Amino acid sequence: MKQVEILVIGGGPAGLCASLAASSLGAKVLMCERDDVPGGQLVKQTHKFFGSEKQYAGDRGYQIGQMLVEKVAADPNIEVWTDTTVLGYYEDGVVTCEHEGAHVKIKPQRTVIATGAAEKFLSFPGNDLPGIYGAGAVQTLMNVSGVKPAERVLMVGAGNIGLIVSYQLKQAGVDTVAVIEALPRIGGYLVHASKIQRAGIPVRTGYTILEAYGNGKVEGAKIAKIDEKWQPIPGTEEDIKCDTICLAVGLSPLTELCWQAGCQVEFIKELSGHVPITDDFLETTVPGVYVAGDVSGIEEASSAMVEGRLAGLSAAASLGYGKDVAAEQQKAAMAELDELRAGPMGERIRMGLEKVAAKGGAK
Amino acid sequence: MRIEEHPVLDFERGEKITFTYNGQEIEAYPNETIVAALHAAGIRQLGESPELHRPRGLFCAIGNCSSCFMTVDGEPNMRVCVIKCKQGMVVESQKGKGVIRV
Amino acid sequence: MALINDGIPTKEDLAKVMPSEERFAQGPVSIAECFQKIPCNPCVKACPRGAISMSTDINDTPTVDYDKCNGCGVCIAKCPGLAIFVVDKTYSEDFALVKFPFEYVPVPEKGQFACGLNRSGEEMGWFEVERVVSGGKKNKTYTISLKVPQELANEIRNIKVGGYK
Numbered sequence: 001m002k003q004v005e006i007l008v009i010g011g012g013p014a015g016l017c018a019s020l021a022a023s024s025l026g027a028k029v030l031m032c033e034r035d036d037v038p039g040g041q042l043v044k045q046t047h048k049f050f051g052s053e054k055q056y057a058g059d060r061g062y063q064i065g066q067m068l069v070e071k072v073a074a075d076p077n078i079e080v081w082t083d084t085t086v087l088g089y090y091e092d093g094v095v096t097c098e099h100e101g102a103h104v105k106i107k108p109q110r111t112v113i114a115t116g117a118a119e120k121f122l123s124f125p126g127n128d129l130p131g132i133y134g135a136g137a138v139q140t141l142m143n144v145s146g147v148k149p150a151e152r153v154l155m156v157g158a159g160n161i162g163l164i165v166s167y168q169l170k171q172a173g174v175d176t177v178a179v180i181e182a183l184p185r186i187g188g189y190l191v192h193a194s195k196i197q198r199a200g201i202p203v204r205t206g207y208t209i210l211e212a213y214g215n216g217k218v219e220g221a222k223i224a225k226i227d228e229k230w231q232p233i234p235g236t237e238e239d240i241k242c243d244t245i246c247l248a249v250g251l252s253p254l255t256e257l258c259w260q261a262g263c264q265v266e267f268i269k270e271l272s273g274h275v276p277i278t279d280d281f282l283e284t285t286v287p288g289v290y291v292a293g294d295v296s297g298i299e300e301a302s303s304a305m306v307e308g309r310l311a312g313l314s315a316a317a318s319l320g321y322g323k324d325v326a327a328e329q330q331k332a333a334m335a336e337l338d339e340l341r342a343g344p345m346g347e348r349i350r351m352g353l354e355k356v357a358a359k360g361g362a363k
Numbered sequence: 364m365r366i367e368e369h370p371v372l373d374f375e376r377g378e379k380i381t382f383t384y385n386g387q388e389i390e391a392y393p394n395e396t397i398v399a400a401l402h403a404a405g406i407r408q409l410g411e412s413p414e415l416h417r418p419r420g421l422f423c424a425i426g427n428c429s430s431c432f433m434t435v436d437g438e439p440n441m442r443v444c445v446i447k448c449k450q451g452m453v454v455e456s457q458k459g460k461g462v463i464r465v
Numbered sequence: 466m467a468l469i470n471d472g473i474p475t476k477e478d479l480a481k482v483m484p485s486e487e488r489f490a491q492g493p494v495s496i497a498e499c500f501q502k503i504p505c506n507p508c509v510k511a512c513p514r515g516a517i518s519m520s521t522d523i524n525d526t527p528t529v530d531y532d533k534c535n536g537c538g539v540c541i542a543k544c545p546g547l548a549i550f551v552v553d554k555t556y557s558e559d560f561a562l563v564k565f566p567f568e569y570v571p572v573p574e575k576g577q578f579a580c581g582l583n584r585s586g587e588e589m590g591w592f593e594v595e596r597v598v599s600g601g602k603k604n605k606t607y608t609i610s611l612k613v614p615q616e617l618a619n620e621i622r623n624i625k626v627g628g629y630k
Binding site for chain 3: 047048049050051052053057058059060063163170171173184185186189190191192193194195196197198199200201202203204205206302339340341342343344345346
């Protein structure tokens with residue numbers, strides 16, 4: 001059995017920052033990543049990040065990922081296990097994983113769960129045809145593997161992922177026929193929408209996909225305008241010829257390990273699904289188990305990095321590390337999160353977090 | 364098709380290798396996933412659903428879902444979206460739930 | 466339709482960030498077509514003359530001080546949202562220069578003609594590329610200067626990728 005002070009599960013933006021923060025206070029960390037390289041979904045983010053200098057704003061996501069991965073690799077306090085899938089969290093606090101083809105047990109003193117999220121699916125006739133992808137999958141194919149993933153794309157969803165992936169498809173030489181969005185308004189940042197509009201990609205709000213069709217593969221889709229009751233308006237149907245349909249309809253937190261650990265988990269729609277209830281320091285209702293990033297509610301990667309830092313600091317501080325500085329650094333991270341969430345785009349998250357606080361208080 | 368020129372990224376692919384897909388030779392690079400090599404070769408149908416036998420393609424590309432199950436070197440139900448290509452590997456589309464050969 | 470519905474800024478939106486004709490007559494000036502409060506502030510640090518400001522809240526939209534701005538264009542490739550443009554109406558009597566960010570391949574060369582696009586992506590005609598500035602190895606955003614008729618100076622904001630003549 002492997003004994004560790006702090007186990008960080010997941011090597012994405014939150015996990016990397018949690019590991020670095022815990023180590024900076026002197027704690028010894030084991031970070032487990034299921035992929036063969038850490039970085040999570042930062043590896044495919046070719047656009048420049050928003051936020052402020054403190055969250056590396058202006059650098060491209062994959063550059064931030066590389067920088068964090070290099071820092072972690074050079075940190076003597078952090079051990080990294082790649083190709084390692086964490087399988088279970090048991091009631092005696094033992095965590096099991098598949099590591100280098102073997103079943104390995106880990107006994108951590110503290111755990112930070114930073115498992116991220118999965119892309120949501122959408123139900124419509126023909127939705128299982130080859131050629132229907134999560135928008136993130138297409139991003140992986142083109143930005144990680146360098147493979148042209150499609151010829152003509154219909155993008156479903158005008159949140160940040162749908163808008164950004166449409167832009168990145170254009171950068172890879174692939175045309176997006178339209179971005180359709182069922183809501184009457186664009187959910188992502190308007191600068192992303194403006195950027196693709198002036199590149200000739202129309203963003204059409206108030207439209208839904210009725211069906212995908214094709215013989216063994218996507219050959220097209222039927223879309224229609226919807227009314228305020230979300231019903232297709234007869235006579236507005238359109239036939240869109242495309243070989244690919246990307247679904248960018250949101251993410252779901254990957255909370256399996258939180259459930260296994262016995263954390264209180266509640267459905268909070270503003271945070272995009274079931275999320276663990278935490279205190280201000282990101283500790284769950286199971287003492288010693290912390291969460292950070294999309295697993296605790298879907299947000300931008302900038303927030304995931306700061307949450308990771310906060311969870312890492314909190315886990316290390318609870319072991320007695322950084323007595324003089326931890327409180328101040330935790331406070332600074334919380335202030336950064338408040339700042340990132342302060343605007344109108346953060347309203348949904350703020351409402352979700354209020355519900356988290358209320359549910360936690362009710363316990 | 365592979366992206367040769369990109370405004371932001373440089374793709375360092377390394378030496379070309381080959382593997383077989385249903386007996387057909389596929390060109391690949393050791394750092395890419397099986398599903399990336401298949402997409403570069405224009406192959407997007409990876410298998411079929413076990414009960415209704417409907418065609419199945421890639422969905423998540425990061426090992427979350429099970430849409431890309433194929434048989435790799437005789438082992439069924441492999442998520443080819445996260446398995447890297449190796450010279451000479453044998454990749455087969457899978458019918459049904461697959462058979463574990465002992 | 467409004468900006469929130471389709472991502473295309475309206476005349477009213479643009480009026481809020483557009484310098485006066487008097488200012489345009491004095492030389493190049495940057496226009497931050499950034500209308501939504503999002504947490505983002507690299508433009509403030511980007512300006513060497515301190516012409517771009519924001520309240521202490523990073524969710525605010527930026528304000529360009531047109532008196533301090535000399536239209537150097539450094540901010541164009543620094544804005545993560547690619548929302549800052551420079552317009553120089555003093556380029557010549559008939560032509561203005563529009564400078565915008567560009568992140569596609571192929572990149573046009575100076576002297577080539579490219580198809581100009583407006584904020585809706587509509588083709589507005591073919592115009593000469595006056596200057597191409599690389600953002601460098603890390604930044605990677607190019608800044609393109611396009612020579613357009615004066616009346617299109619505040620219409621054209623992009624070019625069609627490829628087909629340069």
